[in-house]
Amino acid sequence: MIDRLLERARGTVDNADALWRREEQTTVAFESGRLKAAGISEEAGLNLRVLANGRMGVAGTTAAEPDPDALLARARASAELGEMVELAFPTPNSQLLPPIPTYFEHTANASLDDLIRMGRLLVERLARPDCQINVAVEREVADTAVGNTAGARGEYRATGIAVIADVTRIAGDDVLMVYDQYVGADLPSDADLETLVRSVETRLTAALRVVTPPEGALPVVFTPAGLAAVVLPLEQALSGKTVLQGSSPLAGKVGETLFDERLSIIDDPLTPGRPLSRPVDDECVPSRCTGLVEHGKVGRFVYDLETAARAKTQSTGNGRRGVFGKPHIGYTNILFRGANGSAERDHTLGGGLLGDLDDGLIVDDLIGVGQGNVISGAFSHPVGLAYRVQRGEITGRVKDAAVAGNAYDLLKRIGGFGSDGRWLGARWSPSLLLEGVSIARR
Amino acid sequence: MKDRLAAAVKKSRADYTEVRVERTWSSAVAFRGRRLETATVSEDQGGFVRVLNQGFGWGIASFTSLDALPAMVTRANELSRAVRLEEPIRLAETAPQTADAVLELDGDVRGVALGDKKKLLDRYNTAMLAVADLIVDTQASYRDEVSEVWYVNSEGTSLYQLRPEVVVSGTAIGRRNGTIEKGLESIGLRKGWNSVQGFEPQFRVVAQRAVDLLAAPRVRGGAYPVILDNELAGVFIHEAFGHLSEADFVYENPQAREMMTLGRRFGKPVLNVGDNGAERGLRGTLPYDDEGTPTQDTPLIREGILVGRLHSRETAAKLGERPTGNARAISFRHPPIVRMTNTYIAPGKNGVGFKDLIGDIKLGVYACGAFGGQTMLENFSFTAGWGYMIRDGQVAELVKDVVLAGNLFQTLDRIDHIAGDFTWNQMGGGCGKGGQFPLPVTEGAPHVRIEEALIGGDV
Numbered sequence: 001m002i003d004r005l006l007e008r009a010r011g012t013v014d015n016a017d018a019l020w021r022r023e024e025q026t027t028v029a030f031e032s033g034r035l036k037a038a039g040i041s042e043e044a045g046l047n048l049r050v051l052a053n054g055r056m057g058v059a060g061t062t063a064a065e066p067d068p069d070a071l072l073a074r075a076r077a078s079a080e081l082g083e084m085v086e087l088a089f090p091t092p093n094s095q096l097l098p099p100i101p102t103y104f105e106h107t108a109n110a111s112l113d114d115l116i117r118m119g120r121l122l123v124e125r126l127a128r129p130d131c132q133i134n135v136a137v138e139r140e141v142a143d144t145a146v147g148n149t150a151g152a153r154g155e156y157r158a159t160g161i162a163v164i165a166d167v168t169r170i171a172g173d174d175v176l177m178v179y180d181q182y183v184g185a186d187l188p189s190d191a192d193l194e195t196l197v198r199s200v201e202t203r204l205t206a207a208l209r210v211v212t213p214p215e216g217a218l219p220v221v222f223t224p225a226g227l228a229a230v231v232l233p234l235e236q237a238l239s240g241k242t243v244l245q246g247s248s249p250l251a252g253k254v255g256e257t258l259f260d261e262r263l264s265i266i267d268d269p270l271t272p273g274r275p276l277s278r279p280v281d282d283e284c285v286p287s288r289c290t291g292l293v294e295h296g297k298v299g300r301f302v303y304d305l306e307t308a309a310r311a312k313t314q315s316t317g318n319g320r321r322g323v324f325g326k327p328h329i330g331y332t333n334i335l336f337r338g339a340n341g342s343a344e345r346d347h348t349l350g351g352g353l354l355g356d357l358d359d360g361l362i363v364d365d366l367i368g369v370g371q372g373n374v375i376s377g378a379f380s381h382p383v384g385l386a387y388r389v390q391r392g393e394i395t396g397r398v399k400d401a402a403v404a405g406n407a408y409d410l411l412k413r414i415g416g417f418g419s420d421g422r423w424l425g426a427r428w429s430p431s432l433l434l435e436g437v438s439i440a441r442r
Numbered sequence: 443m444k445d446r447l448a449a450a451v452k453k454s455r456a457d458y459t460e461v462r463v464e465r466t467w468s469s470a471v472a473f474r475g476r477r478l479e480t481a482t483v484s485e486d487q488g489g490f491v492r493v494l495n496q497g498f499g500w501g502i503a504s505f506t507s508l509d510a511l512p513a514m515v516t517r518a519n520e521l522s523r524a525v526r527l528e529e530p531i532r533l534a535e536t537a538p539q540t541a542d543a544v545l546e547l548d549g550d551v552r553g554v555a556l557g558d559k560k561k562l563l564d565r566y567n568t569a570m571l572a573v574a575d576l577i578v579d580t581q582a583s584y585r586d587e588v589s590e591v592w593y594v595n596s597e598g599t600s601l602y603q604l605r606p607e608v609v610v611s612g613t614a615i616g617r618r619n620g621t622i623e624k625g626l627e628s629i630g631l632r633k634g635w636n637s638v639q640g641f642e643p644q645f646r647v648v649a650q651r652a653v654d655l656l657a658a659p660r661v662r663g664g665a666y667p668v669i670l671d672n673e674l675a676g677v678f679i680h681e682a683f684g685h686l687s688e689a690d691f692v693y694e695n696p697q698a699r700e701m702m703t704l705g706r707r708f709g710k711p712v713l714n715v716g717d718n719g720a721e722r723g724l725r726g727t728l729p730y731d732d733e734g735t736p737t738q739d740t741p742l743i744r745e746g747i748l749v750g751r752l753h754s755r756e757t758a759a760k761l762g763e764r765p766t767g768n769a770r771a772i773s774f775r776h777p778p779i780v781r782m783t784n785t786y787i788a789p790g791k792n793g794v795g796f797k798d799l800i801g802d803i804k805l806g807v808y809a810c811g812a813f814g815g816q817t818m819l820e821n822f823s824f825t826a827g828w829g830y831m832i833r834d835g836q837v838a839e840l841v842k843d844v845v846l847a848g849n850l851f852q853t854l855d856r857i858d859h860i861a862g863d864f865t866w867n868q869m870g871g872g873c874g875k876g877g878q879f880p881l882p883v884t885e886g887a888p889h890v891r892i893e894e895a896l897i898g899g900d901v
Contacts, residue, residue: 027502028525032694036531038521039502041775042510043488062486064507074483081471081481081560112524132695170697173851175820215901245475247579247615247622324484325470368823371814372845375615376622378660380898382847384818399821402847402898404663438900440663440847 001066002147005048008068010149013050013076015089017148019282019321020046023140028115030135033123038112045323050075055082056306060324087305089148090284097279097286100270102158104186108141115139118193122165125197131204134166140275146284154280159185161275163193165200176397178204178385179365180225183425185275195347202349203364203385211388211396213441219360219415220403220437221353221389224424226363227432231334232370233377233407234265238292239329240303244311247375249408253298260414261296262338269317269332276332276426283319283327290316292334304329336429338417351418351431355392361439362387362394362431363403380404401441410434444602447594450511456493456501456519458533460595462732463489463508464774467552468587471559473567475579481560488774491518494533499525504775534758534765536735538598543729547606549635551586559584562638563610569642570614573649576656579615580649584608586634591732599734607631607725607882609870610638612645616652623655623842626813626827630725630870630882651828654840661829661841663899667806668846668892669799674812674826676867676885679715679787681815681822682848683708685875687717687742687750688768688780689757691819699761706748709854712790715743717752719767719783724866725882726783730767733778737767754780772878779876786886790860799859799891806832807897809844814871822848847896861889 001020009016022044029037047060048071057079059071115137122135140160147153162183169176180199182188188196222230242248250258269287271277279287283305291299303311304319304327320330346352350362365384372379382402387394411434418431447461465487472479488506491514495501501522503514567582586608593601611628625648631637670678685691692698719728719737728737733755742750753761754769757780769778800808811827829844830837864886872880 034527034529034694035499035525036527037500037502037777038525039500039504039777040517040521041504043504043506043775045506058480058482060482060484062488062506064509077556078480078482081478081557083478112521116524130697132698168695168698170695170701173701173820175701175818177818217900241474242579245579245615247617249620249622324486325482326480365818367818367821367847368814368816368825368845371816371823371825372843373622373624373813375624378843380663380843380845382821382823382845382896382898384821400847400849400852400896402663402845402896404843404845404898404900438663438898440896440898440901442665442852442894442896 001046002145005068005071006147006149008072009050012072013052014054015051015087015149016049017089017283018046018048019146021142021144023142025138025140026112026115027136027138028112028119030119030123032132032134033127035116035119046071047321047323048072048075049326050079051087052076052079054084055079056085057082058326062323085306085309087309089150090152092151097154098270100277100279100287101272102156102185102278104159107139107159107161107187110139110187118163122163122193122197126165126167126200130169130171132168136164138162146280146282148284152284154284156279158275158278161187163188163196165196167200167204174210176207178207183275183423185273185277206349206387206394207385207397209396211398213398213401213439214359214388215439215441217436217438219357219433219435221350221362221431221433223362223364223431224422224429225365227429229366229369229379229381230407230410231427233374235331236375238301240301240307240311241329242375243301244307249377250298256298257296258298258408259293259296259411262417263293263296263411263414264291264337265293266291266335266337267302267318267331267333268335271333274333281317281319282321283315285315285317285319287317302329302331332426334427338430346419349387349394351420353416353418353431353433354389357389357392360389361398362389366403377406377408379407401439404438410437443592444594444600447592448600450515451594451596453512454493454515454519454596456495456522458494458596459515460492461489462774463592464589466587466589468585469551469556469559471563471584473563473580473582476571478560481556483556489514490774491515492777493518493522494531495522497527497530498522499527499531502777531756532759533755536755536765539730539734539736540600542602544604545606545632548633548637551606551608551634552588554635565642566610566612566645569645570612570649573646574653576616576618576653577614577649578617580612582612584610593734595734601730601734603729605632605728606634608634608638610641611870612648614649614652616656618656621656623652625649625652628870629868631868632723632725632727655828655842658840658842660843661807661897661899663897663901665894665896667803668895669806669808669832670890670892671810672863672865672887672889673867674809674824675787675887675890677812677815678824679887680782680785680885681817681824682850682854683715683742684717684782684785685817686819686850687752689751689753689761690780693757693760702748704748707746708743708748709746709857711745712860713743713746713854713857714788715786716741716788717782717785721784724784724884726884728783731769731778732771733769735765735767735769737783740766752780752782754778770881772881776878779878781875781881782873782883784884784886787860787888787890789862789864789888792862794862796861796889799861799889800832801835803832804834807844808832808837809846820850824848843899845898847898853892853895856893857890858893859891864888
């Protein structure tokens with residue numbers, strides 16, 4: 001499909017690149033402990049970008065048998081209005097694709113019954129008389145082909161699976177929601193599912209008792225899930241796009257130590273077993289690892305082809321594109337590297353960081369993350385799931401409290417890295433102890 | 443097309459079958475700073491099949507290749523039969539509907555040149571950039587679509603709906619050294635080209651606000667009397683109560699049902715709340731939902747008392763209530779689930795104004811505009827775009843990072859004054875639930891006063 005399209009583009013426009021992706025998803029859903037629905041979804045789409053008279057244009061289609069000429073005509077019409085840009089499309093020579101397994105046969109071949117069994121096992125293991133349990137199992141198989149008129153090609157088949165458990169406990173007017181998931185390129189092992197069950201149970205059990213929240217500037221342990229509000233500003237600020245636009249607080253600060261020196265963060269599309277790992281990005285650039293923060297110093301920003309061209313640098317292989325619209329910057333797997341690599345693994349809530357806490361919180365979920373003035377680093381959110389810690393012990397769940405701070409200030413000095421590092425979606429991190437987080441309560 | 447769907451439904455061996463096919467024509471223009479990002483025209487199309495068999499669960503299939511429709515009906519039937527159920531799924535009775543429902547296009551966007559859309563957005567973007575040198579970046583986007591939806595089910599419903607939509611939005615980013623602030627404008631309508639003209643002043647205002655916020659202090663955390671402007675009051679009722687009134691949250695959960703018993707008091711007599719998918723010309727407006735049920739005005743809270751909830755046919759049957767036309771899907775890629783349409787707080791007494799709300803507040807916060815909101819049912823957040831302190835009954839200094847922490851049982855009950863100045867918020871964006879985002883919805887409200895609400899921040 002791609003070859004035919006690019007062949008047609010050659011000679012008609014200056015340059016072009018294209019992505020074709022076909023996805024097949026199978027889903028089983030348990031609602032309130034009962035299997036309620038099974039579904040499949042099949043989707044294929046083609047995205048074309050052209051450079052015509054130096055101007056960029058894009059077009060996409062989900063038509064079953066796309067007409068290359070019609071797509072090309074739409075992309076050229078888009079280019080007539082488009083901006084000038086000099087894109088350096090990857091060439092076949094630059095294409096030593098790293099070997100990375102993305103396809104797991106027994107995941108692709110798992111039957112509907114296999115997926116149902118997995119869900120049912122979770123439902124049974126999580127069952128409690130006072131709780132409603134929703135479980136979803138989603139398996140995806142995707143074929144991707146990407147190429148350009150410079151002759152570069154990339155093709156791979158990938159699998160992904162997500163197992164999502166959602167527990168709601170309503171007692172009188174108290175609503176408690178605990179959520180966790182397994183996400184991988186390969187099926188979860190029994191041990192993976194057991195970890196998921198334990199993670200939900202641990203957080204549920206510690207939440208049964210409700211206590212008064214503390215107030216003031218206090219130490220807070222952000223769990224891997226709770227860290228989202230702190231990580232999001234960094235993700236935005238480290239994007240080559242915001243740097244280019246002049247709206248990143250990290251622009252011009254490469255090499256400066258702005259964070260705790262034990263903190264390193266990488267973007268790594270080559271981590272085995274992750275659904276976002278792939279040999280090549282959506283613009284045909286070979287995958288590689290990028291050091292975003294290196295021992296507290298601002299490392300490299302991530303770029304796609306266009307932002308790299310405008311910033312006069314190289315793409316970091318972070319191009320991502322959908323069927324419609326033009327390629328944009330996307331992270332792959334984000335991994336936190338910190339101290340504590342040698343310590344014992346500790347999967348208790350708080351990751352072993354509670355010992356020194358006289359009074360503070362564990363924050364596992366905040367409400368409304370991403371809805372404030374994120375890029376500034378400032379955040380302020382009501383707690384969704386949080387626990388009070390007193391004299392090193394969890395005393396219960398707190399409600400009706402709000403935590404606020406600035407990610408840049410808080411990450412200057414990290415009180416401790418937990419021993420509970422884990423994947424949460426596309427991010428691997430341990431819990432972090434951050435000092436001086438503002439806690440307000442009614 | 444209807445005939446093609448009807449033929450596929452007729453061949454189905456399942457007890458209940460529904461087929462939805464969508465064809466969406468859309469165009470989009472985006473600027474980032476002074477640079478055009480994209481100007482594109484797209485066509486997206488695909489289908490959705492859902493079947494049910496007695497004693498079995500839902501079988502669902504979605505696909506982009508319409509030739510696969512008959513095969514997908516068969517496939518969905520197999521999937522349904524793989525889901526054995528002891529307690530059967532029932533669907534509430536609805537009268538079969540046959541209609542061609544074409545919403546007013548108000549300037550068919552398909553007939554406007556892409557270059558003209560670029561020019562319009564360029565004007566709005568330039569209006570933001572021209573406000574001050576401190577505006578270092580903008581994001582401006584224009585998106586329109588005309589969606590054709592065909593729906594046929596095995597009970598005799600056969601519908602064609604034409605749904606237009608147009609959204610213009612802009613974010614202005616102001617920066618002074620390390621301080622970065624933003625202002626956000628967003629206009630979303632279920633209309634066309636004519637309805638998004640002449641908004642330059644609004645875009646100037648948000649850019650000026652981003653500049654003003656650079657010098658504004660962060661709000662101090664704590665509990666305050668709070669007045670919400672119309673926009674934030676709308677987001678508030680959506681998050682605070684709208685999601686709780688979606689019956690899929692309660693229908694399988696006895697404890698939740700008890701918590702949300704009809705007749706329970708949730709607010710003072712001044713509070714009236716509803717959801718109206720049949721209101722004309724709003725983003726959440728639809729003649730029929732995605733199960734073919736006509737939309738309606740559904741009262742949810744009347745004089746402080748819970749009187750109704752939002753239903754799909756499945757949740758209505760389970761609770762012995764009537765479907766309300768709230769089963770919606772964002773596209774053919776998804777099944778319909780219970781969603782809001784146009785949710786509102788009804789206006790208070792005619793003549794009650796902002797002055798009546800603020801007069802007796804010694805120290806409080808006037809929270810304005812909305813960056814968003816999210817709910818975990820009992821607790822929820824709603825993030826204001828900006829705010830002012832209220833001092834001695836007067837609007838005082840501008841403050842930023844105003845995020846309210848709400849509690850269903852406490853915050854609703856503390857609404858003690860509602861003004862008469864009702865407006866619908868014609869915003870873009872949308873609502874997210876169950877992986878389906880953004881669903882076009884509208885919120886409407888007058889100014890609302892909460893006796894005491896928690897605001898996050900340094901204490």
